[in-house]
Amino acid sequence: MITFFKTLAYRKVNALNERKQHVLNAAKRLFLENGFANTSIQNILDEAGISKGTFYNYFNSKNECLISIIEDSTENSSVLREELAAGRQDGPGLLADQILVRLQMNREQKIIRLYEAILHSGDPDLRNYMKAVHLSELAWLERRLTDVYGEQSRPFAADAALMHFGMLGQYLQFAPDITSTEELSNRILFVTKRTEALLKDMAETDEHLLEAGQFVLSADSPTLPSPRGVAADLLRLADTLPSERRETGREFAVFLSGELSEERPRTALLKTVAVPFRRLFDGLPNESEVRTVMSALWRLLAPDEIR
Incomplete structure (x- = not known):
């Protein structure tokens, strides 16, 4: 039963991220075609086919x-x-x-x-x-x-x-x-x-x-991400992979999350595994979200950052 509810939660998160990316793609098209100043929020709503409430769920402003x-x-x-x-x-x-x-x-x-x-x-x-x-x-x-x-x-x-x-x-x-x-x-x-x-x-x-x-x-660099939070995101993302890639993705995610929880993570191994893990998501709807999580991971792997 827990697995069932976790799956529903993952699907909900993925759907939200996909809709947000859809809005971003629509806004970008308009900004490039008409110019930023000449594009209104209403233009974006019409192009993306969404309501004003949906837009403001993702963004506070056009900026x-x-x-x-x-x-x-x-x-x-x-x-x-x-x-x-x-x-x-x-x-x-x-x-x-x-x-x-x-x-x-x-x-x-x-x-x-x-x-x-x-x-x-x-x-x-x-x-x-x-x-x-x-x-x-x-x-x-x-x-x-x-x-x-x-x-x-x-x-x-x-x-x-x-x-x-x-x-x-x-x-x-x-x-x-x-x-x-x-x-x-x-x-x-x-x-x-x-x-x-x-x-x-x-x-x-x-x-x-x-x-x-x-x-x-x-x-004014942003706060360093939490290793525990990144580890949880990696495990969650692995479960969103198509069935033919899921087992490999889970193996990678378990290794990465395990290393992040160690007192002295093996940075070289983390970097080696992070690359093929990210590439499992190439062409998938949540590819953009994966890049965000991987960006946080790479920040953690910068010298002197972990712990």
């Missing part, structure tokens, strides 16, 4: 709906970045590939046009949100530069991240029509190598303007 669209893309790229690193030697090549993932996703999903809509909106809340997104990306790049070039680069990594971000942006603006993976990768790797030279120069002269960790503090 919050737009932010959810961007966060969905950000979570997806974050998960893919971590999956790229699983079982692969770190270095400039991996860093360039991780940057490429975010760049391609922004282009393919036309997220850049949504960023532009925010910048032109004049809305202070949306502008503050975009500032936080920008700072979070700089914080990620600062951390990754320290990972790649060693602890001795930490005092200079914030300046290097800012210069890397600026150089790459200028190269991409200079040639906006370039879309091939190879050409984009070449530009990212070129800028990454120039950044390496800048890091060495700053270290030799012991000069820097920004303090280490400044971007993280400015971005």
Whole structure:
């Protein structure tokens, strides 16, 4: 009987998530076709075929709906970045590939046009949100530069991240029509190598303007997820898989949740199992929800985060 009610609860949660994703997809189409400013909540209701009450069950405002669209893309790229690193030697090549993932996703999903809509909106809340997104990306790049070039680069990594971000942006603006993976990768790797030279120069002269960790503090990072909560979500999601994938999914989820409950989780094994577990949900209706949970898991697996 308990299993029956658990199944009903899982189905209810999945249905809610699928409906929310349906609304997000409808809103995104309208924002891209008509512009954010020219799209009303009523337009979204009509496009999604929902009531006003349903919309407000998911979002407090049109702004919050737009932010959810961007966060969905950000979570997806974050998960893919971590999956790229699983079982692969770190270095400039991996860093360039991780940057490429975010760049391609922004282009393919036309997220850049949504960023532009925010910048032109004049809305202070949306502008503050975009500032936080920008700072979070700089914080990620600062951390990754320290990972790649060693602890001795930490005092200079914030300046290097800012210069890397600026150089790459200028190269991409200079040639906006370039879309091939190879050409984009070449530009990212070129800028990454120039950044390496800048890091060495700053270290030799012991000069820097920004303090280490400044971007993280400015971005006001969200509270770290609970290992117990992530473990419960993994087990719940495994039970939503189609029958032909469910047994494998449960095995992965039991292992992942078990490791998260340990005093010293084996991070390398967690990363190895997390990738095939997430891929079991490719193409399924709750794929977006799975990315959100996996994003929380990868945050827990960052250095010094668990416990």
